[in-house]
Amino acid sequence: PKGSEVITTPFTFASTTHAIVRNGLEPVFCDINSDDYTIDVTKIEDLITDKTCAIVPVHVYGNMCDVEGIERIAKKHDLKVIYDAAHAFGVEYKVKSSACFGDASMFSFHATKVFNTIEGGAVCYHDDSLVQKLNDLKNFGIHGPEEVAYIGGNAKMNEFQASMGICNLRHLDSEILKRKAVVERYHSHLENIEGIKLCQPQTDVKSNYAYFPVVFDEKAFGASRNEVMDKLAENDIGARKYFYPLTSASPAFNGKYNTAETPVALDISERVLTLPLYADLSLDDVDRICDIILK
Numbered sequence: 001p002k003g004s005e006v007i008t009t010p011f012t013f014a015s016t017t018h019a020i021v022r023n024g025l026e027p028v029f030c031d032i033n034s035d036d037y038t039i040d041v042t043k044i045e046d047l048i049t050d051k052t053c054a055i056v057p058v059h060v061y062g063n064m065c066d067v068e069g070i071e072r073i074a075k076k077h078d079l080k081v082i083y084d085a086a087h088a089f090g091v092e093y094k095v096k097s098s099a100c101f102g103d104a105s106m107f108s109f110h111a112t113k114v115f116n117t118i119e120g121g122a123v124c125y126h127d128d129s130l131v132q133k134l135n136d137l138k139n140f141g142i143h144g145p146e147e148v149a150y151i152g153g154n155a156k157m158n159e160f161q162a163s164m165g166i167c168n169l170r171h172l173d174s175e176i177l178k179r180k181a182v183v184e185r186y187h188s189h190l191e192n193i194e195g196i197k198l199c200q201p202q203t204d205v206k207s208n209y210a211y212f213p214v215v216f217d218e219k220a221f222g223a224s225r226n227e228v229m230d231k232l233a234e235n236d237i238g239a240r241k242y243f244y245p246l247t248s249a250s251p252a253f254n255g256k257y258n259t260a261e262t263p264v265a266l267d268i269s270e271r272v273l274t275l276p277l278y279a280d281l282s283l284d285d286v287d288r289i290c291d292i293i294l295k
């Protein structure tokens with residue numbers, strides 16, 4: 001029902017929070033883990049009220065959320081779980097696709113993602129009774145030639161995008177392998193550097209190497225995230241403050257949310273930089289990027 005609460009995290013792309021608000025629901029922000037930047041399951045239950053209807057966790061950077069912990073909590077409190085899996089195409093947990101968890105998982109096929117159809121996406125879900133409704137909703141809510149059953153939008157994928165996806169799908173495994181080599185090269189330079197924190201491989205997870213986030217500790221490292229980003233930009237290297245700022249800090253919400261209530265997310269957002277990462281990034285370029293950072 002309208003006004004129901006949805007537990008989610010603010011360390012994500014704007015649209016995760018917008019999807020909740022645009023459906024007349026109230027986001028309730030939970031903090032994140034300081035190692036993989038996904039939702040901190042130990043903090044979820046304190047946020048549950050009699051208005052809570054769902055949890056919307058995010059598989060950040062392709063790191064899998066604690067899907068088992070989330071499922072336990074959801075079962076206990078009878079909540080739906082809808083994953084933002086925009087970063088997790090091709091990721092597996094215990095040899096199961098990231099698409100298998102929760103009630104539904106939403107993937108993005110935007111041009112910047114590991115697998116893309118230029119624009120587009122897919123929702124994977126368990127409840128077969130939703131097939132017709134979701135199909136209708138993506139097509140203006142039209143159910144038949146003379147029946148508009150729902151208030152829907154235009155979320156169809158066109159044939160051109162679909163053919164782009166079919167082409168790209170053929171290269172997915174080799175793209176992920178090339179990304180893996182880039183990530184391993186980054187690790188070889190930046191591992192064990194004082195003041196630099198990297199994401200470590202997760203147990204039982206097959207990664208898609210979607211992003212390479214680096215978290216800087218200004219005092220220990222000798223330069224801030226922003227200084228490193230500016231220096232890279234001077235050398236025509238595009239790194240991103242991703243995710244910064246938190247979605248809960250958006251001026252669209254007029255200060256309604258207090259970012260201090262998610263201190264880990266706030267801290268990481270102020271110190272994280274995602275470095276260039278794509279399949280055809282040469283290892284020489286990785287070496288050069290790391291040289292600049294370490295200098």
Ligand SMILES: *Cc1c(COP(=O)(O)O)cnc(C)c1O
Pocket residue numbers: 012013015016058084086087107108109110120121
């Ligand atoms: C890219 C992204 C989205 C949005 O995906 P679109 O396909 O552009 O709608 C949502 N959430 C996260 C975490 C993303 O990175």
